[in-house]
Amino acid sequence: MKVLITGGAGFIGSHIAEHYQGIAEEIRVLDNLRTGYKKNLDGLKVTFIEGSITDRELVAKAVEGVDYIFHMAAMVSVPESMQKPRETVDLNVNGLLTVLEEASKAGVKKVVLASSAAIYGDNPIVPKVETMYPEPKSPYGITKLDGEYYMEMFRTTGQVNTGCCRFFNVFGPRQDPKGAYAAAVPIFMEKAIKGEDITVFGDGEQTRDFIYVKDIVGGLTYVAEHPEVTGCITWVTAVRSPSTTSPISSSKPQAPLPRFCTCPSELAM
Numbered sequence: 269m270k271v272l273i274t275g276g277a278g279f280i281g282s283h284i285a286e287h288y289q290g291i292a293e294e295i296r297v298l299d300n301l302r303t304g305y306k307k308n309l310d311g312l313k314v315t316f317i318e319g320s321i322t323d324r325e326l327v328a329k330a331v332e333g334v335d336y337i338f339h340m341a342a343m344v345s346v347p348e349s350m351q352k353p354r355e356t357v358d359l360n361v362n363g364l365l366t367v368l369e370e371a372s373k374a375g376v377k378k379v380v381l382a383s384s385a386a387i388y389g390d391n392p393i394v395p396k397v398e399t400m401y402p403e404p405k406s407p408y409g410i411t412k413l414d415g416e417y418y419m420e421m422f423r424t425t426g427q428v429n430t431g432c433c434r435f436f437n438v439f440g441p442r443q444d445p446k447g448a449y450a451a452a453v454p455i456f457m458e459k460a461i462k463g464e465d466i467t468v469f470g471d472g473e474q475t476r477d478f479i480y481v482k483d484i485v486g487g488l489t490y491v492a493e494h495p496e497v498t499g500c501i502t503w504v505t506a507v508r509s510p511s512t513t514s515p516i517s518s519s520k521p522q523a524p525l526p527r528f529c530t531c532p533s534e535l536a537m
Contacts, residue, residue: 270294271492272334274321274367275341276314277304279443280382280435283485284338285312298330303344308442321363324370331367331374336492339367340382342412349408360411364418372427379419380492383434383500387413398434398500416500423498431491433484434502440481453478 269292275281276297281304288295289312297309300320309316319326321341331337342360343349349356364381371379388396389403404410419430439453459466491497 269336270296270334271336271338272296272298272330273338273340274298274330275304275339275382277301277306277308277316278340278344279308279440280438280481280484281338281340282308282312282442283440283481284340284488285309285314287482287485287489289313296330296334298327299341305444320359321367322358324366327366328370328373331370331376334371334374335377337367337371337376337379338382338488338492339364339379342382343408346386346406346408349406349411353407356407356411360408361414361418364415368418368422368428368430372422376428378429378431378492378495379422380488381415381419381430381432382488383416383432384409384412385434385436385502387416387434396436396502398502420499429495429498431498432500433488433491434500435479435484436502437476437478438481438484439478443481452476 269288271284271288271292271294273281273284273295276285276295277299281297281299285295285297295312295314296317297314298317298319298321300318306316317326317330321327321339341363343352343356368379385396386406386409387402387404388400389405389409391400391403393400402413404413416432419432422428423430437452443454445454445458456466487501491501
């Protein structure tokens with residue numbers, strides 16, 4: 269088995285590379301280090317290719333002989349996407365299309381896309397399900413939804429098998445507390461380790477779901493290695509919505525709760 273992880277030097281991508289240690293014959297990582305770090309791959313046996321998913325020639329070489337592609341590379345910051353919508357489209361849509369086209373030519377078995385809960389926008393209804401009307405509010409969310417439709421198009425036209433996983437709030441080792449898309453957990457942990465005050469806005473009773481990165485990796489690899497699993501999968505939570513000020517009873521990650529949808533076209537248009 270050979271796998272390619274675009275954006276593999278990033279937070280989630282590096283954990284996919286770690287998962288396949290001793291399992292895959294070759295693990296390739298394609299990353300331009302825009303938001304990823306080579307140090308995330310320290311101690312891992314990978315073939316590192318530095319470059320962009322928008323470089324067709326480089327992508328063609330990276331996908332050659334690969335069985336599965338995990339497409340993690342993207343413009344991941346919502347605020348940055350608002351400032352740079354054209355660059356967001358270039359990376360998140362055109363870059364994905366390049367990967368899909370070259371994967372099809374190379375005979376890749378399956379491409380798995382990291383999508384996002386951002387496609388739901390500000391809809392207050394919970395829990396989120398795949399059949400909810402998409403209401404993305406940012407170029408990031410819009411391009412992730414675009415990506416889901418392109419993934420399904422390539423699958424239904426027989427070009428390459430695909431699957432999409434919508435992430436909510438992922439946490440775990442190697443998450444950058446100073447990154448452009450920093451989440452509450454690494455920020456809180458860094459401040460706690462330093463003995464600094466932790467700022468909580470509002471009354472502290474607001475809730476949010478989190479899922480441990482290795483649970484996400486378990487879901488991604490399952491989708492990749494099972495050809496019958498296609499369409500969109502929402503990875504909901506591994507920690508049951510504690511309020512900001514309430515203690516979490518256990519830090520041990522639990523199994524993620526997937527919901528399956530046969531294809532993005534089941535979303536209301």
